[in-house]
Amino acid sequence: MNIIDELEWRGAINQTTDKEALKELTESKNIGLYCGTDPTGDSLHIGHLIPFMILKRFQLAGHHPVIIIGGGTGAIGDPSGRKTERTLQTESQLEHNKKALTEQMKKLFGTDNFTIVDNYTWLKNFTMIDFLRDFGKLFNVNTMLNKEVVASRLASGISFTEFTYQILQAVDFLHLYQSNDVQLEIGGSDQWGNITAGIDLIHKVEGPDAKVYGLTIPLMLKADGTKFGKTAGGAIWLDPKKTSPYEFYQFWINQDDRDVVKYLKYFTFLSKDEIDELAEKVKKEPWKREAQRRLAEEVTKFVHGEEGLAEAQRITKALFSGDVADLTTEEIEQAFSNVPSVEVSNEKKNIILWLVDDTKIEPSRRQARQDVENGAVHINGEKVTDIDAEIDPSSHFDGKFVIVRRGKKRYFLVRVK
Numbered sequence: 001m002n003i004i005d006e007l008e009w010r011g012a013i014n015q016t017t018d019k020e021a022l023k024e025l026t027e028s029k030n031i032g033l034y035c036g037t038d039p040t041g042d043s044l045h046i047g048h049l050i051p052f053m054i055l056k057r058f059q060l061a062g063h064h065p066v067i068i069i070g071g072g073t074g075a076i077g078d079p080s081g082r083k084t085e086r087t088l089q090t091e092s093q094l095e096h097n098k099k100a101l102t103e104q105m106k107k108l109f110g111t112d113n114f115t116i117v118d119n120y121t122w123l124k125n126f127t128m129i130d131f132l133r134d135f136g137k138l139f140n141v142n143t144m145l146n147k148e149v150v151a152s153r154l155a156s157g158i159s160f161t162e163f164t165y166q167i168l169q170a171v172d173f174l175h176l177y178q179s180n181d182v183q184l185e186i187g188g189s190d191q192w193g194n195i196t197a198g199i200d201l202i203h204k205v206e207g208p209d210a211k212v213y214g215l216t217i218p219l220m221l222k223a224d225g226t227k228f229g230k231t232a233g234g235a236i237w238l239d240p241k242k243t244s245p246y247e248f249y250q251f252w253i254n255q256d257d258r259d260v261v262k263y264l265k266y267f268t269f270l271s272k273d274e275i276d277e278l279a280e281k282v283k284k285e286p287w288k289r290e291a292q293r294r295l296a297e298e299v300t301k302f303v304h305g306e307e308g309l310a311e312a313q314r315i316t317k318a319l320f321s322g323d324v325a326d327l328t329t330e331e332i333e334q335a336f337s338n339v340p341s342v343e344v345s346n347e348k349k350n351i352i353l354w355l356v357d358d359t360k361i362e363p364s365r366r367q368a369r370q371d372v373e374n375g376a377v378h379i380n381g382e383k384v385t386d387i388d389a390e391i392d393p394s395s396h397f398d399g400k401f402v403i404v405r406r407g408k409k410r411y412f413l414v415r416v417k
Contacts, residue, residue, distance in 0.1 A: 001272075002027055003061045007215075009272060010265040012054055014189045014218040017199060022184065022213045026063070033058055033184035034176055036068035036119070036169070038078055039097030040089070043239035044104060046251075047229035049303075050217055051186050052108065053267060060269065064113055066180055067105050068172055069098050071120030078169075079162040080149045080190040086162070104238055108302070115180065119172050135167055138204050139197070147193030166197045173198030174205060177212060184213045192216050220266070223258035238303050244334035245304045249312035252296035253289070257282050260291045268298040318381075322405060325381035329397045336403065336413040343415045344402075346394040351377075351384060354391045361404055361412050371406060378405040 004023040007013050016022055025031060035051045037044065044052075055065040074094055077086035089097075098118060105116055126134070144150055147166060150158060173195075176182035185195045195214035202212050220228035229236055236251050237243040243251075255263060261279045264270060270278075278291040301309045315335045318324050327335065344358045352369055355362040355377070362368035369387050371377050377384050380396045380403050393402050393416040402414040 003058060003063070006057065007054065011262065012050075012217055012266060014216045015192055015214070016216075017196065017214045021211070022215070025183065025211060025213070026061075030062045030064060031058075031184060032064045032066060032176070032180050032182040033186060034066040034068060034173075034180075034182050035186045036070050036073070036172065037101060038070040038074035039094050039101055040074060040086070042097045042100035043237045043242055044101065045229060045235040045237050047220070047227075047235070049238065050220060050266060051188060052105075054186050054215075054217060056109065057269070059109060059113060062113075064115070065109065066115045066117060066176055066182055067109070068117055068119050068176075069101050069105070070172075071098055071118040072123030073119055073165065073168050073172070074098075075120070076165055076168060077162055078165050078194075079153055079158055080188075080194065083153070083156060085159055100239070107305075117176075117180075119168075119175075122175050123168060123171065131167075135171060135201070138201060139167055139170075144197075147197070149190065149193045166194045169194040170198040170201040173212070174202050177202050177206070177210070183211055184215060186215050186217070189216045189219050223256050240304060240308065244337065245300060245308035245312045246315045246331070246334040247337070248304065249296045249300045249309070249316065252299050253292045253316075255292050255295065257286050257291075260295055264291060264295050264298075268295065268302075270294070270298065319411075322378060323381050324403050325396070327397075329400055332397050332401050332403065332413075336401075336411060339411045339413050341413040341415055343417060344393060346399060346416050348390055348392045351379075351389045351391050352387055355404075359404070359412065359414055361406060376407055379403070381405075 001009070002023055003026050004013075004019065013019075033055065035055050037048060052067075055067070059065045071094060074089065074097070077088065079086075102116060144163070144166060145154070149166065150163060153162075173182070173185050185198060187195055192214070195216065199212050199214055202210050222228050236248060240248075252263070260282060261275065264275045264278060268275075278294060281288065282291045297309060300312055304312075311331060311334075315327060315331050318327050319335060324332070324335070342359050342361070344354075349358060351372060352365055355368045356365050362371065372384055372387050372389075375383050375385050379391065391402070393399070393414065396402065400416055402416065404412040404414060406412070
């Protein structure tokens with residue numbers, strides 16, 4: 001299947017400047033293509049991941065992806081998708097973010113047939129006079145005002161700094177066309193105006209026959225109409241320090257039946273036959289949640305590697321069975337980051353007193369004795385039925401945690417001082 005046909009089947013194309021010509025070009029040669037991200041933070045989240053998944057598909061099909069980490073444009077601020085001005089970042093923030101994003105991209109794309117660049121390296125060379133004479137003259141203000149990214153901000157106001165952002169992004173496309181043989185820019189649906197500005201600039205500088213194209217992806221919405229990638233706990237990050245591999249895995253495995261096939265198309269490299277087979281299982285055996293499990297496996301492996309996936313699966317299995325004793329201290333921290341927690345000293349104590357007085361897990365001593373005698377209390381994965389048992393908070397997990405399960409599924413994380 002041609003890469004453009006595949007993207008259409010996956011529902012991953014929102015707009016293209018000339019789809020048939022682009023399809024013909026990708027069939028005749030391996031092209032250079034690019035997508036950019038500004039270092040506004042030190043990690044991408046899964047909403048950012050979507051255009052880079054498209055870039056990865058092109059890479060796997062033999063084409064050459066180029067990624068811009070926008071040290072130059074990041075210092076200005078992209079107005080796309082925003083109602084207010086961005087807060088300008090300091091140089092040290094930008095440098096930290098650039099390094100972190102570069103490492104994330106290397107992890108996703110490897111080192112073969114892939115280039116990563118920083119647009120600060122060419123944008124820094126322009127004087128104000130150069131910028132106005134060489135590029136400002138080629139942009140019509142009326143056209144710029146009509147671009148959605150600017151038009152949507154006219155009522156609330158937009159600074160000259162952010163107004164000129166589309167020129168800088170257009171210069172990026174021109175530079176990559178001239179120096180890296182890049183003929184296609186990919187972005188989110190809100191980038192259409194910036195992308196077409198780049199194509200117009202290339203045609204003015206290089207001539208109308210220059211073969212350059214733009215492609216945007218659809219806005220991702222869940223079946224209930226809400227924005228994809230947001231949860232009650234916030235964004236789902238690619239950085240394992242911000243969103244652990246276990247939390248990442250759980251996000252995907254808990255997807256709605258109405259969304260899972262769409263996400264398999266967007267976020268995995270499974271074939272059409274494999275996805276069609278999983279779609280049938282969603283219809284016929286939804287309770288097995290096989291499609292969700294496969295989605296979680298594929299995306300977690302892509303972002304966190306085999307090791308991250310194995311860790312997430314090990315924690316999931318331990319929580320399902322209640323056998324948490326074999327988890328590492330780091331895995332305990334991942335697994336129980338969002339459960340109720342309390343802090344206690346490392347003093348040894350009778351289990352009843354500890355559950356009532358120290359941790360407040362049990363409301364009364366009578367209830368605590370009843371729960372322990374009925375086998376409803378597990379400490380670090382072990383059922384405790386002796387009301388005279390002693391709790392030693394420093395005996396497991398490097399003396400940092402005690403895991404209490406009350407009933408079948410109610411967990412508590414006890415942090416040891």
